[in-house]
Amino acid sequence: MPSKANQMLSKANRHIAIGLLEDGQSQRAVARRMNIHQSAISRLWERYRRQTSAADAPRSGRPRATTAAQDRSIQVHHLRHRSATAISTAQQIPRLRRLSLQTVRNRLREAVLRARRPYYGPVLRQEHGLHRVQWCHNFQIWNVSNWRRIWFSDESRFPLELHDGRMQVHRRRCERFVNACVPQVDRFFRTVL
Incomplete structure (x- = not known):
C-alpha cells in the first residue's frame, strides 16, 4: 500500500x-x-x-490505461465539445488499442466533468416579442374565474427504451448557464408549426 x-x-x-x-x-x-x-x-x-531513494514504491493493481497526455486530451475534447459521448471520445484518442467507455468516464470524473442534462436557452427574435405582447393583450381582461378553468399540469417522460434520446453536456459545477453548455432551441415555432 x-x-x-x-x-x-x-x-x-x-x-x-x-x-x-x-x-x-x-x-x-x-x-x-x-x-x-x-x-x-x-x-x-x-x-x-x-x-536511499524517495521514488514511488511499486503498487499493486491494474496499471493505468492512459497516459497523462491522453488524460488531458480527453478533458480538452469534452471541454471543446460539451455534448460529445464517451464512445466518440474513445474512438478519437490516439492509442495502440481502443479505450473502454468506462476509462473515458473515469478520466472525466477525475477532471470533475459530469454529464448533466443541459439548460435549453430560448432563441428570442423580434417576432417572439410581438407574439408575447399579443398574447398578453388577449388575456389581460381575464379575471380569476376565467383562469380557474385552465388546468396546469406537470408533464413527465417515461422512456420505453434504454435511451430516451435526451442530450447531455459535460460540465463542471457552476457552469450550467455557460454558453458552451446551453444549446439554443426555438420552442415557440416548434409548437406553432
Whole structure:
C-alpha cells in the first residue's frame, strides 16, 4: 500500500523534504513547511534511509490505461465539445488499442466533468416579442374565474427504451448557464408549426 507521503507530496516536493531533513531540520518543521502531517514525513524519511531513494514504491493493481497526455486530451475534447459521448471520445484518442467507455468516464470524473442534462436557452427574435405582447393583450381582461378553468399540469417522460434520446453536456459545477453548455432551441415555432 502506498504511503501517505507518496499520495500527498509530488516527486519534486519529496526531494525538497529529503534535502531539508538532510540539512538538519526537524521532521515537524519540514511537515509544517510542506503542509503535510508529520507522520508522512517520518515514513518518507524512514523509507529514504532504508532504500536511499524517495521514488514511488511499486503498487499493486491494474496499471493505468492512459497516459497523462491522453488524460488531458480527453478533458480538452469534452471541454471543446460539451455534448460529445464517451464512445466518440474513445474512438478519437490516439492509442495502440481502443479505450473502454468506462476509462473515458473515469478520466472525466477525475477532471470533475459530469454529464448533466443541459439548460435549453430560448432563441428570442423580434417576432417572439410581438407574439408575447399579443398574447398578453388577449388575456389581460381575464379575471380569476376565467383562469380557474385552465388546468396546469406537470408533464413527465417515461422512456420505453434504454435511451430516451435526451442530450447531455459535460460540465463542471457552476457552469450550467455557460454558453458552451446551453444549446439554443426555438420552442415557440416548434409548437406553432
